[in-house]
Amino acid sequence: MYSRVYIEITNTCNMNCSFCHGTRREPRQMSLGEFARVVSNLKGITEYLYLHVLGEPLSHPMLPTFIEYAKACGFKVAITTNGTLLRSKGESLLLTRPYKVNISLHSFEGESDGAREQYISSCLDFAERASEQGILTVLRLWNLSDGAAADLSADILNSTALSTLRSRFGEPESISARGGRIRDKLHFEFGERFEWPDMNAKDLGDAVFCHGLGDHFAILVDGTVVPCCLDADGAVPLGNIFCEDIRAILRSPRALAIKDGFAAKKASEELCRRCAYARRFRI
Numbered sequence: 001m002y003s004r005v006y007i008e009i010t011n012t013c014n015m016n017c018s019f020c021h022g023t024r025r026e027p028r029q030m031s032l033g034e035f036a037r038v039v040s041n042l043k044g045i046t047e048y049l050y051l052h053v054l055g056e057p058l059s060h061p062m063l064p065t066f067i068e069y070a071k072a073c074g075f076k077v078a079i080t081t082n083g084t085l086l087r088s089k090g091e092s093l094l095l096t097r098p099y100k101v102n103i104s105l106h107s108f109e110g111e112s113d114g115a116r117e118q119y120i121s122s123c124l125d126f127a128e129r130a131s132e133q134g135i136l137t138v139l140r141l142w143n144l145s146d147g148a149a150a151d152l153s154a155d156i157l158n159s160t161a162l163s164t165l166r167s168r169f170g171e172p173e174s175i176s177a178r179g180g181r182i183r184d185k186l187h188f189e190f191g192e193r194f195e196w197p198d199m200n201a202k203d204l205g206d207a208v209f210c211h212g213l214g215d216h217f218a219i220l221v222d223g224t225v226v227p228c229c230l231d232a233d234g235a236v237p238l239g240n241i242f243c244e245d246i247r248a249i250l251r252s253p254r255a256l257a258i259k260d261g262f263a264a265k266k267a268s269e270e271l272c273r274r275c276a277y278a279r280r281f282r283i
Contacts, residue, residue: 002046004078006218006229007038008053010060015082017107019143021196021232023054028221034242035066038219039073041246048099050078053218053229058085058093067096076100080140082107083123090126100136103127105161106143120164128168131186139165142191161188197230197275208267210278213259217250225249227258227269235271 010029013020030038042049049070051057057079060066067077078100079093084107086093093101103123123139130137141161165172165188172180172188179189195201212228219225223242224234236258239249249255261268272278 001044002217003215004048004050005042005046005216006050006053007035008055008219008221009035009051009057009063009066010055011053011221012059013054013056013082014059014084015056015107017082019106019193021054021198021230023232025220025222025233029060030221032062032065032069034223035062036069038223038241039070039075041241042075043073045246047074047076048078049075050080050229052080053220054232055221056082056085058089063089064092064096067093067098071096078102080104083126084119086126087122090129094126094130094133094135097133097135100138101126101130102138102140104140104142106141116160117164120161124164124168127186131183134185136185137187139186139188140191141189143193194280195276196232197235197271197277199233199235199271199274201274201276203270203273204276204279206267206273207265208262208272208275208278209265209281210262210267210272210275211281212262212272213250213255214262227255227272230275230277231271236269 011023011025012027012029051063051066057063058081070077076099079098080102081104083103083105105120105123127137127139139161165182169182172182174181177190179187181187210228216229217225217227218229218231219241220234223240225238225241225246226234226236227238238252238255241249257268267273
């Protein structure tokens, strides 16, 4: 069993964040029929579906339907959102009661002070209601310089977010360099900014370990199965779940070579040689 599978229900987004890789793929949204095909294929593969790779899931008009459908099939559903659409679509999201919602507060790092404060406030409004309803909610600030997790006050967005958090909820119940627990079902996370792997990036060598195909894999909006959630352009296609059985795809020679390579702490794919994120895992 995989701990989670990422399903990209759309590769379009209403933001253009500096930290996001973006994609050269054709803009697309998954249909209900396609989503049903994916979900039916994943029974017995995982219990957790994360409805994002690239794109903003709240921009998909059928997101509530997708969540309800997946839950009816026995899955627990999580999404990651930039939070900008929570004011207009948060209520419908709450009604579906997903297992988890990650809110990337760093999405608004380039905006003015007034807009930033209004944005953070609306995200916290949603987070408060979601956690009260038993939905695990995580407020993310993944914008730190490498090794700078302790210097949170140096970043305006982070200091504004932390100040607003304390004003709204009081002191966190627990806090560390990586984040903390505000109260039951409501957490916040700090993380370093990272570079997405890209075929045009520098070759860092083949000494690599990664959890791709170990505890997760991803399905892009056109059905392409890729080894991990950072393959933004589908550079390592393993097959297509719209027309192939997922178990056959995961047993394919290319997929097995990737898994065996990581087990030996060696990259078998060019993209993996160019992944700075994978260097975070100790070899």
